[in-house]
Amino acid sequence: MSSHPQPSNGTVNFSVDGDVATVTLNRPETLNSMNDDFMNDISEAFAMVAADDDVRAVILTGAGRGFCSGADLRGAVADGAEDVDLQAPDDATTDSMDNVFHPAIRAVAECPVPTVARINGVTAGGGIGLALSCDIAIAARSAFFVATFGPRLGIVPDLGTTWQLPMRVGRARALGMTLLGERVTADQAAEWGLVWKTVDDAELDTAVAQVVDVLRRSSPAAMARIRSAVDGAMQRDLADQLDVEMGHQAVLIPRNMSHGAEAFLAKTDPSFPGERY
Structure with missing residues (x-):
């Protein structure tokens, strides 16, 4: 420590x-x-x-x-x-x-x-x-x-x-x-x-x-964006929430999805990069 x-x-x-x-x-x-x-x-x-x-x-x-x-x-x-x-x-x-x-x-x-x-x-x-x-x-x-x-x-x-x-x-x-x-x-x-x-x-x-x-072991950027999307959901309607999710995915999918999918198919744990929000 x-x-x-x-x-x-x-x-x-x-x-x-x-x-x-x-x-x-x-x-x-x-x-x-x-x-x-x-x-x-x-x-x-x-x-x-x-x-x-x-x-x-x-x-x-x-x-x-x-x-x-x-x-x-x-x-x-x-x-x-x-x-x-x-x-x-x-x-x-x-x-x-x-x-x-x-x-x-x-x-x-x-x-x-x-x-x-x-x-x-x-x-x-x-x-x-x-x-x-x-x-x-x-x-x-x-x-x-x-x-x-x-x-x-x-x-x-x-x-x-x-x-x-x-x-x-x-x-x-x-x-x-x-x-x-x-x-x-x-x-x-x-x-x-x-x-x-x-x-x-x-x-x-x-x-x-x-x-x-x-x-x-998770992506800090994904964790922060999940929290933000969930906390704001009650103040938005479904259409707006879909747009919020899409905005987050536009950042996270290019950054994380390929590695996550590869680990999933290989039945191993992913190890995401440490970039924050």
Whole structure:
């Protein structure tokens, strides 16, 4: 495993093993809760991925017992004030979201290579948005999800959660999760389509490694274009989606199809070039 520079604030670890990067959320004492330093470190780690053309896939996981427990509420309590104007927007909140939290989510969602969320424990609040920003999510059976925003905190789900949940599980389940704040088990999450699969805790690393092995041997350009086509499909009609697919194929077929077909006919695994999008 090669040595790399680390994100500035020490709340996220970054490592590369061959062509696979691992980003480890590293505030285990708070179940990897989110603050500005933490989110800036996520942005830095994914910028390192973007700058390293040798990386072909990324694993995002949490240190300790949790994946990510959402916002660090200790800061919210410390920043509270009796004389706050309840009708005025909180500039500090919007600045932090716009300049720190949202760039981190976009860095994960727009990563130039496939991303796998290794969900090793509690995933709550904004941690749901972070986990679902990855392309593939695999959960340990002991993990669970809880959308604490509305019933516990009196706020709207954020960090992309209101987009991710209905896209994945439908309106009824998305509203049930966010209005009621009930715990969703890993098995439920897999049944609903919230994650790709759930495995026994002891099998989590093996399951992640198997998925990553497929992704790292795939064409980064194809993976990014598949994500883009799927994410935009709900905003287009069929005719427009056909045009989108055709545009991607015009680039990818000359680049990849001959090699892929040759490997398929020879019953071997393809090894695509590493050019990104």
